[in-house]
Amino acid sequence: MKTLKVGMLGAGTVGSQIARLLLDNKADLASRAGAELELVKVAVKNIKTKRNSIASTLLTDDATSVVNDPDIDLIIEVMGGISPAKELILAALKNGKSVVTANKALLAKDGATLYEAAAKANVDLYYEAAVAGAIPILRPLRESLVGDHVIRIMGIVNGTTNYILTKMDEEGTAFKDALKQAQDLGFAEADPTADVEGIDAADKAAILAGLAFHSRVTDKDVYREGISKITAADVKVAKAMEMVIKLLAITELTDAGEISVRVHPALISRNHPLAAVRESFNAVFVEAKSAGQMMFYGRGAGGEPTASAVLGDLVAVARHRVSGGVGPKESDYASLSIAAIGATKTRYLIRLNVADKPGVLESVAHVFAAHSVSIQTVRQSGAGDKAELIVMTHHSSESALSATVKDLSKLSAVSDVASVLRVEGAI
Incomplete structure (x- = not known):
């Protein structure tokens, strides 16, 4: 031999x-x-x-x-x-x-x-x-699904952040304590910046996007947010709504035929397959035109x-x-453009700290309407100067939502916009 x-x-x-x-x-x-x-x-x-x-x-x-x-x-x-x-x-x-x-x-x-x-x-x-470590995801995109059209990829591709968010959700652990646990177990580096700020996941998102949509995508094309600003209040609201927060790497084709590629924390329903991915495990959820929905799950590091x-x-x-041969070479024939983050459409959950007095809800609703952001549900908790409004929107563009949040912060009845989280996944 x-x-x-x-x-x-x-x-x-x-x-x-x-x-x-x-x-x-x-x-x-x-x-x-x-x-x-x-x-x-x-x-x-x-x-x-x-x-x-x-x-x-x-x-x-x-x-x-x-x-x-x-x-x-x-x-x-x-x-x-x-x-x-x-x-x-x-x-x-x-x-x-x-x-x-x-x-x-x-x-x-x-x-x-x-x-x-x-x-x-x-x-x-x-x-x-x-x-995603041991998970076979690139070869399926590169070879197995080459006869199909990938529509969307949504994945948990960083074990450190998934471990932290799991501990915050299941045990009520504070972010800094969950991070320390991850470091003690060897899941996180002494300097965890690349993980908790989404840099590692963004690199992986760029690779996935390039393979899925036959175009060259670099780390600079990826919109990125980390999990360092996720609070216990965010986790509590998510649980009350039967949802969970995950750091997601998402790439999809927009209606304009461009590639949207982003990494950020997001809410997903506890019924979604990705919601069950715990601790340091990774999973990638793929939607293709003919093959339908698939999920690849396993150990993402180590x-x-x-x-x-x-x-x-x-x-x-x-x-x-x-x-005497070679495998598949780079497939970049499509040369699709990268969509600006402002054109991305999804749902949003906005938490507002407001004064509990007549006319507040009306003024808040007026700001949403002014930017054509449709409200799906509104929930209020607390009273007096420490009331909280939790607003879930229908699908809206990132640019419209950003303008809405900016104007909400100017309202006299709004003490602050506590958090804005995207909501992903229909399951």
């Missing part, structure tokens, strides 16, 4: 698991790939650090020697970051090596450059592990789950190398 030599860039939590699984499952992987997969060189920052799953003889601190080694056939990149990962991947592709990467940030920022380099060298660029996705890609590109 032919042997394909594998080089790896990075040997952290994910890389260590990849190395272990390559060794433990050597015979099975060889049978599935049609060639033995031999890990021959691993680039790390510090070769003196002991790694139980990787022999010290394989380690090097010279990453360029891995991508330039003429004996290496396939490259796995799990070092992360933009540079030097980008330069190393481009060098590997130029040298005729197929690449498997989990680098969502790089793909979202400048995936086009990588796709073009892979196409020019006639080699594979696979990246299933870049979105060493073993991510390594599983990487090895799935490795077997795929190894098969292509054995047979």
Whole structure:
């Protein structure tokens, strides 16, 4: 049986698991790939650090020697970051090596450059592990649904934020305490900004949007809001309305044929399949014209789950190398424009702190009407100067809603607009 030599860039939590699984499952992987997969060189920052799953003889601190080694056939990149990962991947592709990467940030920022380099060298660029860990979602979009028309994707693609929101919903935990729990369990980094402010999810949303709608989408195209402003009051209102708050990555086609792509916290009905996705799990809900509704669910992060996705890609590109072919290349023929966030339409829940006196509801309703934002329901709680109005709207554009909120804050009877949350999902 032919042997394909594998080089790896990075040997952290994910890389260590990849190395272990390559060794433990050597015979099975060889049978599935049609060639033995031999890990021959691993680039790390510090070769003196002991790694139980990787022999010290394989380690090097010279990453360029891995991508330039003429004996290496396939490259796995799990070092992360933009540079030097980008330069190393481009060098590997130029040298005729197929690449498997989990680098969502790089793909979202400048995936086009990588796709073009892979196409020019006639080699594979696979990246299933870049979105939702072990969950197979990119290949279904890239291959299984290529004969269909995707209408909408709505997903929970960040385990840290989902864990935090689960604890706030189920146990009444404060945001900062839930975040500390996530950090203690290893779900969140010491600096959680990329997670709680939606940066990680936005990178993944850009990748999903590009595949779903056959257009180039970058991280700069994604409208983004995080969960750091979600309060116990928001969670309490959601529960009272049989809803739950989730950080959602959403991409869909607008009526104008543009791509709307956004990441933000939103309310969804507890009857929706995504509402049952708890703690650090991920799920992606896909709606396609012919296939209908589908949900992909599983572990979205962690060493073993991510390594599983990487090895799935490795077997795929190894098969292509054995047979002399390549897998699907970038599909960007549609070249659709990105919709401005102001054109996006959804429902909204607005909480207003108001004075409980005659004429308040009338003045609030007048502002909504002035901007053609239709009110679905109104609920009031409290009394005196601490009354609260909870307004649910029908579908409205983001621009109309923003103008409405701006004018509501100017009303003398409104002490403040406590929160504005989007409402997603019809189920």
